[in-house]
Amino acid sequence: MSNSGNEALDTVPIRRAASVLMLRENSQGLEVFVQHRVSTMDFAAGMVVYPGGRVDPKDSDSVTTGSFDDAMLAAHAQRWANTAAWDQGEALAPQKSGEVLAAALREVFEETGLRLEAHQLVPWANWVTPVGFPRRFDTYFFVAALADGQDPLHQTTEAVRSQWAKPEDLFAGLERGELKMMRPTQRTLLDAMALGSLDAILADQSVIQSVHPDPQDSHSSHPVRATEIAKPRP
Template identity: 30%
Template sequence: MSSETPVARPASTIMLLRDRPDTFDVFMMVRHYQIEFASGALVFPGGSVDAGDRDIIGRPELYCCADATAEPALDFQIAAIRETFEESGILLARPLGSDQLVAASRAAEIEALHRTALCESRISFAQILADHDLVLALDLLVPYARWITPEKLPKRFDTWFFLAEAPPEQLGMHDGKESTDSIWLSPQEALDGGDSGRFTLPFPTTRNLIRLGKQPNVRQALADSRGKPIVTVMPIMSRDGDKRTLRIPAEAGYDGEVFEFTGS
């Protein structure tokens, strides 16, 4: 048996936010129980960076307002928007030459035409954008966190988390395949659901919800994170009898360094 540490696959996820009178909500989905990774868990939309995302980098007419020299790299940003469209139907893009996001009615038409085909690799994201004269709104993405799966685990990801304000009137809906339910709820409501057993929350999701829930509204959440240095988190797992713990960098901003590990 090989002792080599599995390579962490590049991945991206977006925490889509929208205000409500008393707080703000984040869009989350329940992963299908037969999915290999995080089955049955309540998560943010996202997934692996693929070759098509890297191809778009060579077509700058398809994206806007990105700093190609900054972290995270462009392919992570592009993948974040593509995966969010695949998994929720929400499209962070603008019509060519416009400073306004694509109208919800138009986004719905594009979703109906292409979302399934994109998920099944029968059309590329670049082709969808080109056919509909759309430009990815990469400037809406605010880098929030970077988590790398511990080295001891067989399936590993190097995941960038982004914040973005959800486009008005694009409500989002799970695909019924990789995810079986979707919901807008406040960070605290998601955490309460985890405590009650209503939801299964992976450790990184829990920590990011706790941190996000300290903000009063979408504007403050985005402002607090914009331009802030990102400390990469790769938890170190340890075991003492039946007790398992995860150690993360204290400077990552998660109000602690050692946490009891009870889930995924």
């Protein structure tokens, strides 16, 4: 039996992407802005996701033209120290960190009409799609606390609807089988919920590790295992 199909999947390029957990807090707790993906999409079809998408060449231009403060890029690079942002060394890490930051800002604007400020985006997590998927992404997750008057809209054709939702309600719907969420979405949201408040989320300085998940757990909230964490760079 030929294994050419598996070999083809093993050579799928890994594309960088950015995704943003836009959060707000009221008297009843945290809410997160999510999108319900169209069921015919070629990636994450029918899933509940955060706004985001692939890094484009234009995102590199945003960095090289000085759109971001150098100190901010250096700080982001340090937060991404255990990810592929450092694959070409420390000198290029701020540039690569700026590119995913630019992608996050651009995608949020394109999909919701909201222009976030760069300082609102806080590095949160990094997940890499495992071998065996027809599309693979090295996704950089950010959290962003929305200020009064910052109101994202539903304006993407990739989703059937967008909404503010309580995380507890999303997980209840997941348990009832009413919606679907991929494991990175579940884990990044559960980790935010565990901190309890928006202030605690923004202040969190936990080490961000690049997660290479077991594909058999791709639609579960299982905790990240040591075997799924990339080896730290020297």
